[in-house]
Amino acid sequence: MIRFTWFRFRTQALVAAGVLAALAVVLLVTGIRLADAYDAAVAACKPHGDCASALRHFPSSGYLAAGNGMHLLVIAVPCVLGMFWGAPLAAREFETGTFRLAWTQGSTRTRWLAVKLAVAGTASMAVAGLLSRRTVPAMAVTLAIFAAVVWFAFPAWVRPHLLPPAQATVPLSTGSVDGFEFTSPDQRALFVETAPPDIPGAWILSAQLTTPDGRPVSTVPATGACGPNAPGNSCQAYVLSLHLRQEVTYQPASRYWPLQWYETGIYLALAFALGGLCLWWIRPGRFAGLDVRHRTSPPAPALQSSP
Amino acid sequence: MNTVIEARGLGKRYGRRWALADCTLAVPAGRVVGLVGPNGAGKTTLLQLAAGLLAPDSGTISVLGGRPASTPAQIARVGFVAQDAPVYAGLSIAGHLRMGGWLSPGWDSELAARRISRLGLDLRQRAGSLSGGQRAQLALTLATAKRPDLLLLDEPVASLDPLARREFLQDLMETVAEQQVSVVLSSHLISDIERVCDYLIVLVASRVRVAGETEELVATHHRLSGPRRDPRSLPASWDVIEESHAGKQSVLLVRTQAPVLDPAWTVRPVSLEDLVLAYMSRPGDATRARRPGLEVAS
Numbered sequence: 092m093i094r095f096t097w098f099r100f101r102t103q104a105l106v107a108a109g110v111l112a113a114l115a116v117v118l119l120v121t122g123i124r125l126a127d128a129y130d131a132a133v134a135a136c137k138p139h140g141d142c143a144s145a146l147r148h149f150p151s152s153g154y155l156a157a158g159n160g161m162h163l164l165v166i167a168v169p170c171v172l173g174m175f176w177g178a179p180l181a182a183r184e185f186e187t188g189t190f191r192l193a194w195t196q197g198s199t200r201t202r203w204l205a206v207k208l209a210v211a212g213t214a215s216m217a218v219a220g221l222l223s224r225r226t227v228p229a230m231a232v233t234l235a236i237f238a239a240v241v242w243f244a245f246p247a248w249v250r251p252h253l254l255p256p257a258q259a260t261v262p263l264s265t266g267s268v269d270g271f272e273f274t275s276p277d278q279r280a281l282f283v284e285t286a287p288p289d290i291p292g293a294w295i296l297s298a299q300l301t302t303p304d305g306r307p308v309s310t311v312p313a314t315g316a317c318g319p320n321a322p323g324n325s326c327q328a329y330v331l332s333l334h335l336r337q338e339v340t341y342q343p344a345s346r347y348w349p350l351q352w353y354e355t356g357i358y359l360a361l362a363f364a365l366g367g368l369c370l371w372w373i374r375p376g377r378f379a380g381l382d383v384r385h386r387t388s389p390p391a392p393a394l395q396s397s398p
Numbered sequence: 399m400n401t402v403i404e405a406r407g408l409g410k411r412y413g414r415r416w417a418l419a420d421c422t423l424a425v426p427a428g429r430v431v432g433l434v435g436p437n438g439a440g441k442t443t444l445l446q447l448a449a450g451l452l453a454p455d456s457g458t459i460s461v462l463g464g465r466p467a468s469t470p471a472q473i474a475r476v477g478f479v480a481q482d483a484p485v486y487a488g489l490s491i492a493g494h495l496r497m498g499g500w501l502s503p504g505w506d507s508e509l510a511a512r513r514i515s516r517l518g519l520d521l522r523q524r525a526g527s528l529s530g531g532q533r534a535q536l537a538l539t540l541a542t543a544k545r546p547d548l549l550l551l552d553e554p555v556a557s558l559d560p561l562a563r564r565e566f567l568q569d570l571m572e573t574v575a576e577q578q579v580s581v582v583l584s585s586h587l588i589s590d591i592e593r594v595c596d597y598l599i600v601l602v603a604s605r606v607r608v609a610g611e612t613e614e615l616v617a618t619h620h621r622l623s624g625p626r627r628d629p630r631s632l633p634a635s636w637d638v639i640e641e642s643h644a645g646k647q648s649v650l651l652v653r654t655q656a657p658v659l660d661p662a663w664t665v666r667p668v669s670l671e672d673l674v675l676a677y678m679s680r681p682g683d684a685t686r687a688r689r690p691g692l693e694v695a696s
Binding site: 092095098099187188189191192193194195196197198200202 | 446449450451467469470473474476477478480482484485486487488489493496497498500501502503505537540541544
């Protein structure tokens with residue numbers, strides 16, 4: 092079964108491997124150039140002692156980097172692989188009826204699926220194919236589940252909590268004040284629009300404005316400094332004079348790789364769990380709910396005898 | 399009787415609908431068994447249960463003394479050609495033979511190659527471009543070259559034209575003669591069954607209506623016509639399969655071991671097809687007890 096599955100899968104596997112290899116070469120070259128450019132930039136700014144602002148806009152341009160669609164590729168490729176490899180893995184055999192050939196030729200069905208899952212390695216997406224038994228719906232389900240889990244649910248609800256986030260309290264700085272706005276018609280309360288503080292490379296989860304004694308606030312009492320006739324930055328000076336703070340919840344840059352590994356581990360565990368579900372689903376005794384009649388075949392002609 | 403398939407109270411449900419319910423039958427070994435019945439009788443379900451593609455929801459089935467598809471060894475002993483003879487459309491004939499070698503422990507590559515060349519097929523041709531007859535032949539090749547003890551064929555010729563059908567059955571006969579394999583073949587074409595099968599099982603609504611050697615069945619059934627009789631006055635040893643009483647005449651189809659000696663009856667032989675049709679249109683056991691002979695107004 093292993094040889095047969097590989098035999099059928101080899102063309103697409105080799106093509107994909109080729110594409111990935113080409114991509115890897117591009118990334119490797121880009122990576123080396125980026126590292127060189129970074130070293131050069133650091134060497135240039137060291138004498139001035141102000142590397143933080145110089146590196147803020149690094150890399151300037153010309154690299155195949157995060158902003159240049161690379162992240163789209165990283166997000167799309169697994170999804171496309173799942174749709175075109177994973178979903179048809181079992182669904183196509185059910186659709187064309189060839190599972191009847193495979194299951195009666197000499198391999199047990201458990202082995203048939205286990206090998207398929209192992210060779211293709213896209214276990215999670217095969218679930219859709221197994222449950223719906225139709226290729227195109229399976230591909231659609233793959234897309235839907237992938238989008239829901241990987242693009243929305245995971246970043247929003249799971250990823251921030253994989254590691255307990257770090258807390259920091261920083262004084263409100265000029266750079267973090269975005270603007271002001273009166274919140275009431277009588278102009279007695281002033282809403283302070285803030286941006287998260289600048290922590291290099293950090294993933295800011297939340298930033299809460301507080302008073303010096305730690306009470307959360309969103310507005311401060313307004314004074315004449317913020318009135319319509321006040322000079323240019325007197326309002327900002329007033330707000331800064333209140334010594335407000337920002338309580339920041341964030342994942343520091345150093346946690347980038349641990350978070351990646353945790354997430355990979357979770358997806359792998361999910362894939363194995365779903366693979367197990369697939370094996371459980373087709374186990375010989377439990378095939379009852381599955382109508383394996385060939386749904387696309389035309390109705391058989393009525394009883395007759397040939398002349 | 400040595401059996402290859404034994405089913406007791408076998409049932410299979412799709413959702414709420416029972417495709418096969420309380421089916422009890424025994425298929426003898428060393429025969430080419432024809433399984434006939436109307437659509438929906440449960441033939442395909444029965445064969446898929448025997449091949450282990452389905453698991454029963456009630457009752458038991460044993461094939462060659464084992465549970466269907468329970469082990470690779472059991473799968474190796476049972477060859478199966480599903481309805482419409484599924485093959486991998488994108489895979490060449492050579493690829494299919496290679497698959498057979500990889501999947502089937504007892505694979506006879508020489509036999510497979512011999513069959514393919516005898517059929518005049520090109521090894522490089524993709525299965526998707528084969529004609530219906532050629533595809534069926536390829537599927538039969540895969541099933542026979544694993545050297546099974548039992549070959550299950552589900553409507554193997556239903557979609558073939560008469561010539562391809564004859565060639566397929568001819569080829570099947572040769573295979574059976576060569577390999578000493580038991581065969582169960584479902585079909586609703588009685589002429590095909592007549593050509594290749596030496597044992598017949600008529601299945602209607604999951605029940606075996608009649609089972610036996612085809613020759614014996616034909617020999618023991620007679621069409622009788624004669625003056626009208628009260629059905630209750632007929633000899634007790636006769637099993638009346640079909641009766642019609644019109645005007646002054648009665649026409650019966652009876653099964654009896656003894657010769658019909660009463661000169662009042664005109665005795666004619668019955669074709670296998672008439673016999674099967676009579677059994678299929680015969681009401682089930684439950685209804686027959688209540689229903690008198692069919693009355694035809696003249």
